Amino acid sequence: MRKLIALLMALMMIFSMCACGLEEGGEGSGSSTVIGDSNNDGQIEVGTDANVEVNQADKHLDAAEAAAAGQWEALFVPVEVEGRAIDMADFDLTPTAEELEAMKAEPAYGRAINYFMSDGCTAGPTMADHLGYYEEAGLTAEGVKGSSDVEALGTNQVDVAVGMLAKMMVPITNGVDIVFTGGGHIGCKSLYVLADSEYNTTADLKGTKISTPNGIGKSDYNITALLLDADGIHYKNDVELVQVSADACITAMQNGEISAALLSDTFAYSMVKDGTLKCIRSQLDTDFAGKVCCTMAMSGKFVKENPVHAKKVAQAVHKAHSWMRDNCEEATKVLMEMGWNGGSEEMNVMINNSLQFGLSDEFSAATLKDFAARYIRLGLIENMDDADEVFELVWEPVL
Numbered sequence: 001m002r003k004l005i006a007l008l009m010a011l012m013m014i015f016s017m018c019a020c021g022l023e024e025g026g027e028g029s030g031s032s033t034v035i036g037d038s039n040n041d042g043q044i045e046v047g048t049d050a051n052v053e054v055n056q057a058d059k060h061l062d063a064a065e066a067a068a069a070g071q072w073e074a075l076f077v078p079v080e081v082e083g084r085a086i087d088m089a090d091f092d093l094t095p096t097a098e099e100l101e102a103m104k105a106e107p108a109y110g111r112a113i114n115y116f117m118s119d120g121c122t123a124g125p126t127m128a129d130h131l132g133y134y135e136e137a138g139l140t141a142e143g144v145k146g147s148s149d150v151e152a153l154g155t156n157q158v159d160v161a162v163g164m165l166a167k168m169m170v171p172i173t174n175g176v177d178i179v180f181t182g183g184g185h186i187g188c189k190s191l192y193v194l195a196d197s198e199y200n201t202t203a204d205l206k207g208t209k210i211s212t213p214n215g216i217g218k219s220d221y222n223i224t225a226l227l228l229d230a231d232g233i234h235y236k237n238d239v240e241l242v243q244v245s246a247d248a249c250i251t252a253m254q255n256g257e258i259s260a261a262l263l264s265d266t267f268a269y270s271m272v273k274d275g276t277l278k279c280i281r282s283q284l285d286t287d288f289a290g291k292v293c294c295t296m297a298m299s300g301k302f303v304k305e306n307p308v309h310a311k312k313v314a315q316a317v318h319k320a321h322s323w324m325r326d327n328c329e330e331a332t333k334v335l336m337e338m339g340w341n342g343g344s345e346e347m348n349v350m351i352n353n354s355l356q357f358g359l360s361d362e363f364s365a366a367t368l369k370d371f372a373a374r375y376i377r378l379g380l381i382e383n384m385d386d387a388d389e390v391f392e393l394v395w396e397p398v399l
Contacts (some may be wrong), residue, residue: 049270053218054346063190063282064201072272075190075282076265076354079289086360087182089322093137093315093359099308100138108159108306110271113313115159116152119340120266121188121355122294124162128320132335149297161303164228165217165295167369172394173381177300179396181314181369183359184294189223190282192268193260194253195275202231202281208259211244211252220262222380223293226371227262227281229378230288238377246288250276257362265354269347284354292359292367303396310398318399321358328353361397368395 054073088171095103103109113134115125126143128134134141137226146152150168154176155292162184172178191210193199199208205228212220226237235241244252249261250271260280271277283293303310324331333350335341341348372390375381382389 002220009020018275020028024025035241038209045058048271050344052087052270052344052347054344054350054377056283056350059284062285063279067278067280068200072279073350074283075279075284076350078354078356079284079286081290081363083360084186084356084363085322085325086318086358087322088315088318088360089326090274091315091319091322093133093312093319095138095312099123100249103138103312106306108302108308108309112140112142113309114142114144114158114159115313116149116158116163117145118161118163118358120148120335120344121185121352121357122149122162122183123335123340124296124317124321124324124357125160126315126340127324127334129329130338131320131323133316133319136312139309139312150176150178153297153299156299156301159310160298162295162296163295164219164223165292165367166222168295169368169371169375169390169394170217170222170381173384173390179295179303180295180301180364181298181303181310181396182296182318182361182396183292183364183367184296185355185357186289186291186293187265187282187284188293189220189262189264190268191224191260192249192272192277192279194250195272195278197253197259197278198278199259201226202233204280205259206238209240209242209257209262211249211258213246213249213261215243215265216241222375223283224262225378225380226374227283227288229374231281235380257338260343265351266341266343266348269351270343282383290363291370292364295364298396298398300396303398307398309348314398315373318358324352325357346366361399363399365391 045294057071058076059074059076061071061074062080063071066074117126117293144158150171152158153161158280168178199205212222212224214220221241224241228235244258246263246267252258268277298310329349330353332341336345364366369391373387376385376387
C-alpha cells in the first residue's frame with residue numbers, strides 16, 4: 001500500500017511539474033532567473049518597505065514581551081545557542097585525490113549539479129553558485145526554477161534545495177524520495193495579530209480562527225501547530241486553522257474573520273512599524289531559537305548513488321551559509337543587488353542576522369528527533385508512529 005501511495009504521489013508531482021514548467025537558469029545565473037517566493041519560503045513578499053524605520057536593540061526579547069514593551073526589534077537580537085553554528089567559512093572545498101577518484105565512479109560525474117533557485121532565506125544553494133563554491137568543490141552547477149522544491153527534489157529534477165523542514169517532513173514519510181542532509185537556519189516566521197486587538201498571547205487566541213497562508217497541511221500549518229503546542233494549545237481542538245493568503249490577512253483580521261496569521265517577518269515588518277500589526281509568538285523566541293526552520297535537502301536517489309558528490313555539494317552550501325552568517329551586511333547587499341531580498345537594507349541586515357545561517361549537523365539532528373516525535377503526537381504524521389524510524393528515514397548527513 002505504501003509503495004502504491006508513493007507511486008501515485010510521484011505521478012501527481014510529475015504532472016504538476018509539467019504544468020508549471022521547470023526551467024534551467026544556467027550556471028552562475030543572476031536575478032533575472034531566480035524564482036520569487038511562490039513557495040512562501042523566502043523573503044520576497046508584498047508588504048516590504050524600503051523606507052521603513054529600524055531601531056536595532058541590544059537585548060533579546062521574545063515576541064510577546066517585545067510587543068508589550070514596544071521594542072519590536074528586540075525580537076531579532078539573536079539568542080546564543082552553543083553548538084548551533086557550523087564553521088565552514090574558511091573550508092577548502094577542493095576535492096582530495098581520493099575524493100576525485102571516487103567522484104569519477106559516480107553517475108553524477110561530468111554533469112551539472114542542479115540546485116533549486118529561490119530567494120531570501122532559502123537562497124543558500126544559489127549563493128553558493130554566485131560565490132563560486134561549487135566550482136571550488138570540483139563541480140559545475142545549474143540553477144533550476146520552479147514552483148515547488150518538494151516536487152523538484154522528489155522527481156529528481158534538482159539535486160539540492162534549501163526549504164522549510166515543516167513542508168518536507170510529512171511528504172518524506174509518505175514516500176517522497178527526499179532526505180535532509182544539513183541545517184539551513186532558524187527563525188523567519190511568526191504569529192501576528194492586529195496591533196489594537198485584544199490578543200496579546202497565544203492563549204488569547206483560543207476559540208478563534210488563525211490563518212496559515214500557504215494552505216492546510218503545509219509548512220505554515222505545521223509551524224503554527226508547533227508554536228501553539230509549545231504553549232499547550234491544540235491546533236485542532238482549541239483553535240481553527242484556515243487558509244487566507246498573506247496579502248488578504250490584514251483585511252480578514254479587520255473584518256473579524258480571523259484573529260491571527262503566520263507571516264514571514266520581512267512581510268510583516270513595515271506593518272508592525274506603522275502600527276497595523278504586532279507579533280505575539282515567533283520561531284525566534286527563546287524556546288525555538290534552538291530549532292531548525294529551513295533545512296538543506298537532497299534527492300534521496302542522488303545521495304544514494306553519488307555519496308561523494310552529495311558531500312561536496314553539502315560542503316559548498318554550508319560554506320555559503322557560513323559566509324552569509326559571518327558577513328551579514330555584505331551578504332545582504334548581494335541578496336538585494338541580485339533581487340533575492342526586498343525592502344529596507346537595514347531591516348534585511350537585522351533579520352538576516354537573526355536567522356543564524358549555517359547550522360551544525362548535531363543541532364539539526366536534535367531538531368529532527370524532537371519534531372518527529374511532536375509531529376507524530378499531534379497527528380501531523382499519520383502513517384508512522386515511531387519517532388526513531390521517522391528520524392532514520394528523513395536524516396542523511398553526508399559530511
